[in-house]
Amino acid sequence: MAEERVQRRLAAILATDVVGYSRLMERDEAGTLAALRERHNSILAPLVAQHDGRIVKFLGDGVLAEFGSAVNAVQCGIDLQARMAALNAPLPETQHIVWRIGINLGEVVVEGDDLFGDGVNVAARLQALVEPGGICISGKVRDEVDRKIGAAFDDMGEQVLKNMASPVRLYRLRSGPSASGAATRSRP
């Protein structure tokens, strides 16, 4: 029996990736990296902090962020996609940078600043399953945020994720005016 006690905590994990990252890099490597850095500094980092989250690490074209609250994580995802869409709107389509976002929650293992476990792995797989600009959340997240934020979710059914023993119930955040950032400011 090891003496060391494993550090664990309940956390909501938000993972992003960039749609067509390889294609963007092929076309203009320096320009893409500069644009990603600019989005990170002006949108991602401030919004994660504003929702009481922290950026755990960078994963190639994506990031992993941790939140103590599932509502905060989902609201951050909604605000991120709204800000990215607003930034893309006036640009020619070839300069658009579009994210997919996945959000899961679970009991994660903490090692220093890093996080491990299924809670993290599932989040990192979810974003691949949603349309560009979309947000995919697990059923566990949906159970905690339902009726607590001004957004609707479409059932994507149970899906088998790579290296996961059991299928995971997934929901797609429905975009539209109800997904505005204002909703969580009101009392429950």
Added chain:
Amino acid sequence: MAEERVQRRLAAILATDVVGYSRLMERDEAGTLAALRERHNSILAPLVAQHDGRIVKFLGDGVLAEFGSAVNAVQCGIDLQARMAALNAPLPETQHIVWRIGINLGEVVVEGDDLFGDGVNVAARLQALVEPGGICISGKVRDEVDRKIGAAFDDMGEQVLKNMASPVRLYRLRSGPSASGAATRSRP
């Protein structure tokens, strides 16, 4: 729209109550209160702190404690019941103090030091559903602790709880040698 932003976090909630509290109080009010206070100071408060939890409040004969980790909450419950059983063992049965414990997890609303929401309400209802000395956990807790602690769970099925719209899946912690506190000290 209110300006104030609601504080929320994911938390595991442990609730205890004392079996036959009214009967104990009828028989010997001062002695029962002294015995409860002694158990609180010598067992409950130290074990909750040892598992990185905090006591939120006292509820008549019980307490509500908050943990950042579901594994810590369940392990604390197991250790609490083991210590209480050991303390009762040499005493005449009329002096036994026996707890029921319920554990749930969810996104709770934080106001100062207090917590609100279904995550709390369900925990406070679960302990009534388990045998004296037992631990009842919700399916959400079971999903997070399964294969992470050295304990087994028996399915109690879906049960309708007072004031809850949907039935809640419940599990009873199986007592026995596998429920020792040593298991979480090993790596996952």
